[in-house]
Amino acid sequence: MRLAVYSRFLEHLQQQAVTTISSGAIAEGAGVSSAQVRKDLAYFGEFGTRGVGYNVEELCGHIRRILGLNQNWPTVLVGAGKLGSALALYEGFHNRGFHIVGIFDVDPDAAGNRFGSIKVLPMEHLERVIRRENVQIGIITVPAAAAQGVGELLAASGVKSILNFSSFVLNLPADIIVRHVDFSLNMEVLTFSLTYGKTKI
Amino acid sequence: MRLAVYSRFLEHLQQQAVTTISSGAIAEGAGVSSAQVRKDLAYFGEFGTRGVGYNVEELCGHIRRILGLNQNWPTVLVGAGKLGSALALYEGFHNRGFHIVGIFDVDPDAAGNRFGSIKVLPMEHLERVIRRENVQIGIITVPAAAAQGVGELLAASGVKSILNFSSFVLNLPADIIVRHVDFSLNMEVLTFSLTYGKTKI
Numbered sequence: 001m002r003l004a005v006y007s008r009f010l011e012h013l014q015q016q017a018v019t020t021i022s023s024g025a026i027a028e029g030a031g032v033s034s035a036q037v038r039k040d041l042a043y044f045g046e047f048g049t050r051g052v053g054y055n056v057e058e059l060c061g062h063i064r065r066i067l068g069l070n071q072n073w074p075t076v077l078v079g080a081g082k083l084g085s086a087l088a089l090y091e092g093f094h095n096r097g098f099h100i101v102g103i104f105d106v107d108p109d110a111a112g113n114r115f116g117s118i119k120v121l122p123m124e125h126l127e128r129v130i131r132r133e134n135v136q137i138g139i140i141t142v143p144a145a146a147a148q149g150v151g152e153l154l155a156a157s158g159v160k161s162i163l164n165f166s167s168f169v170l171n172l173p174a175d176i177i178v179r180h181v182d183f184s185l186n187m188e189v190l191t192f193s194l195t196y197g198k199t200k201i
Numbered sequence: 202m203r204l205a206v207y208s209r210f211l212e213h214l215q216q217q218a219v220t221t222i223s224s225g226a227i228a229e230g231a232g233v234s235s236a237q238v239r240k241d242l243a244y245f246g247e248f249g250t251r252g253v254g255y256n257v258e259e260l261c262g263h264i265r266r267i268l269g270l271n272q273n274w275p276t277v278l279v280g281a282g283k284l285g286s287a288l289a290l291y292e293g294f295h296n297r298g299f300h301i302v303g304i305f306d307v308d309p310d311a312a313g314n315r316f317g318s319i320k321v322l323p324m325e326h327l328e329r330v331i332r333r334e335n336v337q338i339g340i341i342t343v344p345a346a347a348a349q350g351v352g353e354l355l356a357a358s359g360v361k362s363i364l365n366f367s368s369f370v371l372n373l374p375a376d377i378i379v380r381h382v383d384f385s386l387n388m389e390v391l392t393f394s395l396t397y398g399k400t401k402i
Contacts, residue, residue, distance in 0.1 A: 004389040004390055007389065008383065066393065066396075067392060068389075068392035073388070083287035086284035090384055090385075091368070092385040093388065097392075161395055167292070167293045169213055177391055177394045177395065179391055181384070181387055182209065183288065183293060184291075184293040184294055185206070187274075187294065188269075188270065188297065190362040190378055191298075191338070194338075194361055194362055
């Protein structure tokens with residue numbers, strides 16, 4: 001998680017034509033301690049020059065490789081409702097190597113719709129597309145009541161990791177990597193900060 | 202952030218009728234150390250009984266109060282596109298006290314649409330609604346190019362905290378609390394885990 005935050009911060013610096021940065025400045029930008037930054041980066045090898053800092057472009061490229069962003073990641077999306085269609089068209093995915101190769105929905109009315117260049121397919125085609133395109137990532141944007149079934153189907157079809165936007169907490173085999181995006185959790189961080197100030201808890 | 206995660210985990214336990222829990226088990230569920238859990242909870246006063254653990258219902262209620270979830274939080278949403286409409290209808294907001302009292306869009310075609318019971322209004326009404334309803338939270342779901350302008354307008358109209366779904370990193374006065382929801386950042390955590398296993402970095 002922290003590496004992805006460092007990466008985003010370094011990209012931002014690149015846009016502003018900043019060329020070198022200290023671990024302290026990365027720490028401040030990412031909201032962690034500078035000891036943590038040095039420890040995280042050291043974990044992957046030698047970076048930076050003592051007293052000079054890190055070369056932004058070099059470090060950014062290295063972290064992107066570590067995060068696997070120099071690869072293509074074919075992805076399927078299940079649930080072609082409003083959130084699903086918003087994500088299917090989300091420009092931030094494509095330019096980071098995430099390619100949605102299939103959108104699926106149980107609703108026969110949704111099947112046949114197009115989001116950008118991708119047609120919504122019925123669920124019967126899910127496993128075939130996953131196997132054919134060697135898909136390792138699935139995105140779930142179905143209602144809570146349907147999420148567990150979809151998660152199990154994705155896992156059984158060969159998907160290794162899931163980004164879950166439903167409010168249901170998935171219960172899947174331990175080798176499946178699940179990340180839960182909970183919008184209201186983000187709101188709670190705001191209300192906490194509104195009440196207590198910017199304390200980090 | 203961690204308190205919101207504890208809260209979600211404790212709600213999950215309540216659904217499963219679990220009545221007491223140790224700090225170690227909370228730590229495991231939330232993915233942090235048990236020393237961290239004890240430290241976080243101690244910060245807000247005395248909880249738990251040594252050797253017995255925490256009463257789930259009591260602790261959950263207390264954390265919800267700390268997070269301000271026992272209050273109503275009138276909220277405005279700017280950007281009535283696909284993501285905006287998905288969020289406007291997101292059930293997880295309403296049952297945690299987040300009430301969207303206005304949806305706004307620059308597009309005159311969008312204005313007049315209804316999402317659930319709420320009508321999309323033109324931007325000219327934004328400040329009036331914020332002042333009238335004493336809105337402290339704004340949600341931004343406009344394209345990146347429009348985000349900074351909307352953020353400034355929200356801040357100038359009296360909003361104290363912003364949940365930013367655009368890919369643009371907002372530059373606002375230091376007293377405005379901003380939280381950036383970056384979907385591709387979540388995807389990067391998946392690809393990192395696919396490459397390196399579940400290491401927490």
